[in-house]
Structures are given as C-alpha cells and as structure tokens.
Amino acid sequence: MRASSPRRTRQVIDRLLLERTAVARSDGTVHNVFPVAVTAAEGEALRDWVIREQATRTIEIGLGYGISALFVCEGLLANGDASARHVVVDPYQATRFADCGLQFLDEAGLGELVEYHPEESAIVLPRFLTEGRSFDLAFVDGNHRFDGVFLDLVYLGRLVRPEAIVFVDDYQLPAVARAISFCTTNLAFKVEEVSTYDDVHQWTVLRTAHVPAQRPFDHYVDF
Numbered sequence: 001m002r003a004s005s006p007r008r009t010r011q012v013i014d015r016l017l018l019e020r021t022a023v024a025r026s027d028g029t030v031h032n033v034f035p036v037a038v039t040a041a042e043g044e045a046l047r048d049w050v051i052r053e054q055a056t057r058t059i060e061i062g063l064g065y066g067i068s069a070l071f072v073c074e075g076l077l078a079n080g081d082a083s084a085r086h087v088v089v090d091p092y093q094a095t096r097f098a099d100c101g102l103q104f105l106d107e108a109g110l111g112e113l114v115e116y117h118p119e120e121s122a123i124v125l126p127r128f129l130t131e132g133r134s135f136d137l138a139f140v141d142g143n144h145r146f147d148g149v150f151l152d153l154v155y156l157g158r159l160v161r162p163e164a165i166v167f168v169d170d171y172q173l174p175a176v177a178r179a180i181s182f183c184t185t186n187l188a189f190k191v192e193e194v195s196t197y198d199d200v201h202q203w204t205v206l207r208t209a210h211v212p213a214q215r216p217f218d219h220y221v222d223f
Contacts, residue, residue: 005109006077012108013043013070022065024098031100033065035200038141038169042195042203043071046139049165049205050075055136056084059159061121061152062142063090066101068169072139073110087115087135089124089142122148125155135160140168146175153183157208164208165192172202180204181223186215 016022020034038046050058050072056079058072069088076084093101093116105114117124121142138156142148149168156166170176171194183189188209195203 006074009070009074009077009108009110012104013067013074016065016067016070016104022100022104024100025103026094026099029098031065031098033067033100037065037067038071038203039198039201041198042169042201043067045193045195045203045205046167047071047075047078049167050137051078053137053165054079055165056081057087057135058085058137058139059087059089059135059156060139060141061089061156062140063088063093063101063116064097064141066104068139068141069101069105069114070108070110073105073108073113076113084113085115086110086113087117089117089119089121091118091120093118121155122151125152125159128159129155133159135164137165138167140166141170144170144173144175146179149176149179150182153179153189153206154187157183157187157189160208162208163210166206166208167203168206169201169203171195171204172197178223180206185221185223186219 016033017040022031022033046068060069063069072086076086093099138160140152142152189206191204192207193205
C-alpha cells in the first residue's frame with residue numbers, strides 16, 4: 001500500500017461523502033456506502049476526539065465501509081506520531097462488504113497505519129487482553145445485539161488506558177443503550193457526550209474509570 005498522508009486521506013473521505021456509492025475491486029459489485037457508514041458529522045466528531053485525546057493507539061469494532069476508520073486515521077495523522085496504529089476488527093469484511101473498507105483504506109495509503117483482524121471481536125479482544133495490549137481510544141460499531149455490545153464494552157473497558165474514550169455508534173438502538181447503561185451504573189464509565197438523533201445514527205462518548213471499580217463479588221446495580 002502507498003504511503004499515507006492527511007491530504008490523500010481527506011480526498012478519499014470527500015469522494016465517498018460526495019458519491020455515496022462505490023464499486024468493489026474484489027468482485028465488481030456496487031455498494032451504497034450510506035446509511036450503513038457513519039455520517040460526516042459523526043466521523044468528524046470521532047476524528048476530533050482522537051485529536052483531543054492525543055491518541056496514538058486506537059481500535060475499532062466493525063470496519064464496514066471504512067468511513068469511520070478513515071476519520072480515525074485522519075486524526076492519528078494530525079497527531080503526528082509516526083508509531084501510531086489503528087486496529088480494526090471485522091469478520092464480515094470479505095463477505096458483507098466485499099473488502100470495500102480495506103479498499104478505501106488502501107486508496108488512502110493507510111496500509112502501514114492499519115492492522116486488520118478478520119475475526120469476531122469476542123475472539124480477538126480476549127486475545128488482546130492476554131497479550132497485554134493497550135489502547136488510547138476505542139470505536140464500537142460492530143454486533144448491535146445486547147450481548148455483542150456488552151462484551152465489546154466490557155473487554156474494551158479493560159483494554160483501553162484509564163480514563164480513555166470509548167465512542168459508541170447507534171446509541172438509538174435499545175440494545176446498545178442498555179449495554180451502555182450497565183457500564184455507567186456498574187463499571188463507573190461516564191458519559192462525555194450524546195449526539196442528537198438524526199433518524200439514522202446517534203452516538204455517545206464514554207470515558208472509562210480512573211481505576212477499575214473495586215466491587216465485592218456479589219456487586220450488582222440494576223441498569
């Protein structure tokens with residue numbers, strides 16, 4: 001893949017936002033990128049949080065069409081750390097999305113910045129924990145069932161550094177909101193931001209606890 005640059009990344013983002021469709025190199029299929037992908041407003045908010053937190057190690061659950069990943073990488077490039085890395089986890093990239101997300105990242109020249117894992121997050125995240133990996137910011141937009149979001153948030157709460165940002169898409173969905181409620185009532189996550197609902201996406205920004213909550217073995221707060 002070609003060398004990345006903020007200008008190249010911005011060109012790919014602008015093109016996709018304008019054209020809204022794309023042809024997959026892998027099989028020639030035509031894809032409507034939106035409304036599956038995040039909106040420009042959400043992407044910009046995500047990028048700005050990456051910059052505000054001076055993040056250099058980021059992780060994303062659910063690559064999809066790669067729009068959110070492009071915005072994250074735009075933020076990482078703006079932060080200017082040559083060792084920056086964005087990890088993406090998506091078991092459906094080759095099937096559901098015909099590798100379009102990886103294709104757009106390639107077009108932006110982001111190969112050296114992105115690390116891709118084609119497995120379910122329920123498999124990858126525990127492995128990362130065992131390996132002792134750590135991240136500065138996480139974006140969650142994968143399995144939207146309660147159990148899937150719950151597992152993502154619980155594991156990411158242990159994988160990101162203390163008081164890190166976990167940016168969650170599709171907060172308008174009851175399962176997503178419910179999983180977040182568990183984290184705020186039982187794991188001391190704090191809500192930093194909630195977007196307005198635009199009939200397609202709503203997002204919320206969480207900040208993890210300063211230190212893991214010291215809870216008795218039978219601790220439980222109804223959520």
